Amino acid sequence: MAEIKQISLFVENRPGRMAKVAKTLSDASVNIRALTVAEAGDFGVIRMVVDDPEKGHKVLKENAFTVSMTDVLAVEMKDTPGGLYEILNTLGESGINVDYAYAFVTAKAQKAMLILRVDDIAKARKVLAEKGVKMATMEEIQAI
Numbered sequence: 001m002a003e004i005k006q007i008s009l010f011v012e013n014r015p016g017r018m019a020k021v022a023k024t025l026s027d028a029s030v031n032i033r034a035l036t037v038a039e040a041g042d043f044g045v046i047r048m049v050v051d052d053p054e055k056g057h058k059v060l061k062e063n064a065f066t067v068s069m070t071d072v073l074a075v076e077m078k079d080t081p082g083g084l085y086e087i088l089n090t091l092g093e094s095g096i097n098v099d100y101a102y103a104f105v106t107a108k109a110q111k112a113m114l115i116l117r118v119d120d121i122a123k124a125r126k127v128l129a130e131k132g133v134k135m136a137t138m139e140e141i142q143a144i
Contacts, residue, residue, distance in 0.1 A: 003071035003121060004138055005053035009046040010066040013039055021046060021065065028059040033141050034115055036102040047102070049074065049115060051142045072117050074136040075128060079105060079112035087114060087133060094127040096120050106144045113144075 011017050018037070025032060034049040050056040053069060060067040077083045084103070091098060099117040106113065113136060118124045125135060 004049055004074045004115070004136065004141060006070045006072045006115065006117070007048050007050060007053055007056050007060065008068050008070055009048075009060065011044055011046060013042050013044045017044075018046065020063075021060070024059055024063045024065070025050065025056055028055060030056040030059065033144055034102060034104045034113070036100075036115075047100075047115075049141060053138075070117065071121055072115050073121060073124060073128075074141055075114050075116065076134040076136060077103065077112045077114045079110075083112060084114065086131075087116075087128065090127055090131050090133070091116075091118065091124055094123065096124050096127065111144075 009021060011021065022032070031051040032048050033051060036047050038045045038047075047070075048056075049072070057067055057069050075087060077087055088098065097119040099119060101114055101116045103112065103114045105111070116124070128135065
């Protein structure tokens with residue numbers, strides 16, 4: 001099971017900056033599948049999963065954004081109370097730290113998905129698989 005490539009951007013926290021990111025990706029026909037934004041005073045961090053991470057990274061870099069790619073896991077989660085707890089408890093009991101996470105629900109695929117950045121991705125993949133948690137592939141993310 002392959003990791004998902006996440007694009008992270010460090011951007012100024014000012015009007016229009018996120019729109020410029022979205023326009024840059026749109027002009028390159030790169031579709032955003034999941035997104036989170038964290039504010040830190042005058043700057044922010046945008047993390048996203050897109051349908052073509054290599055192309056997205058390239059066009060953002062060419063347009064002078066501070067951008068990087070990171071491996072993350074995308075796991076299917078029960079869309080019921082306790083679904084998130086089940087995943088996080090499994091990781092915690094196995095000594096795996098979650099650095100950050102964000103989730104989304106797809107109407108088309110009728111799935112709840114959790115994007116996870118953890119301190120030991122190989123171990124997380126193994127313990128989650130042992131508990132029957134399905135991890136999404138990049139192809140599945142592209143199809144959402």
